[in-house]
Amino acid sequence: MATLAVRDLTAGYRELDIVHGVSLHVEPGEIVTIIGPNGAGKSTLLRSIFGLVPPRRGAVTFMGEDVTGERPDRLVRKGMCFVPQNCNVFPRLTVEENLEMGAFVPPSEARVRMAAVYELFPPLKEKRRTPAGVLSGGQQQMVAIGRALMMDPKLLLLDEPTAGLSPAYQRLILEKVVEINAADVPILMIEQNAKAALAISHRGYVLTMGRNRLDGRTADLLSDPEVGQLFLGG
Numbered sequence: 001m002a003t004l005a006v007r008d009l010t011a012g013y014r015e016l017d018i019v020h021g022v023s024l025h026v027e028p029g030e031i032v033t034i035i036g037p038n039g040a041g042k043s044t045l046l047r048s049i050f051g052l053v054p055p056r057r058g059a060v061t062f063m064g065e066d067v068t069g070e071r072p073d074r075l076v077r078k079g080m081c082f083v084p085q086n087c088n089v090f091p092r093l094t095v096e097e098n099l100e101m102g103a104f105v106p107p108s109e110a111r112v113r114m115a116a117v118y119e120l121f122p123p124l125k126e127k128r129r130t131p132a133g134v135l136s137g138g139q140q141q142m143v144a145i146g147r148a149l150m151m152d153p154k155l156l157l158l159d160e161p162t163a164g165l166s167p168a169y170q171r172l173i174l175e176k177v178v179e180i181n182a183a184d185v186p187i188l189m190i191e192q193n194a195k196a197a198l199a200i201s202h203r204g205y206v207l208t209m210g211r212n213r214l215d216g217r218t219a220d221l222l223s224d225p226e227v228g229q230l231f232l233g234g
C-alpha cells in the first residue's frame, strides 16, 4: 500500500486553478522530491495535500484512507506532518516550547520524542531555552523539522527545507533528511536545490505550470537532458 497517493489533484485560489490534475505517490521508505520552476504550483500542491488549500478535483489517499481535503490538525494526528517554507517557527517561543507545540501526545511520550529530536539536532539541545527567532536560519529549520518529528510522523512533507540557508547548512539539512528517512519515515519534499535533493532521493517529479511534466527514478531524471537543461545548470 502506498503511503501517499495523489490522483488528478486540482487546486487553486479564488477563481484560479493553479494545480491541474497532478498525480503522484510516495511508497513506504521513500524520499520523493518535487522540482520545478518558481510559480509552478509546487507549494500549492503540498498545501492542498495537507488540507490548507481545498482540493477542487481529485483525491488524496494516506495509508489507504481517503483524506481528500481533510483538515491539517486531523492529518497531523494521523501522522502526516508538514513543514512550510516560511514562518515555520514561533519566534518568541523557546526552542523547547516550539517542540512542545508539535506534540499532541501524552507528556511521557513527548519527552521521548524530544530526546530523539535533540539527538538528531544536538545544537537544539544547547539552545533549548533560547527564543527560536534569534537562531540562525539553519537552526530554525532544525526547530521546524524537529517540531514535525514530535508527532512521530508516518509521512513528512517538506517545502524547500534548504531555501535561504548557507551551503554548509543546506548539506546538513539534506543529510538529516536522509537520517530521518533511514528511521523509516517516508518523505515528500520540494526543492530548488534540484541536483543535491535528487541525489538523496529515490524518485522525483518535475512540475511545470501546475502539471506533471516528468517523473521517475532519480538516476534517470539526473541524466535526462531536459531536466539537465531546465534545472541542473546544463
Ligand SMILES: Nc1ncnc2c1ncn2[C@@H]1O[C@H](COP(=O)(O)OP(=O)(O)O)[C@@H](O)[C@H]1O
Pocket: 013, 018, 036, 037, 038, 039, 040, 041, 042, 043, 044, 045
Ligand atoms: N495565497 C495565494 N493566493 C493567490 N495566489 C497564490 C497564493 N499563493 C500562491 N499563489 C500563486 O500560485 C502560483 C503558484 O505558486 P506556488 O504554489 O507558491 O508555486 P511554487 O511553490 O512552485 O513556486 C503563483 O502564480 C502564485 O502567485
Ligand SMILES: [Mg+2]
Pocket: 042, 043, 044, 085
Ligand atoms: Mg514554493
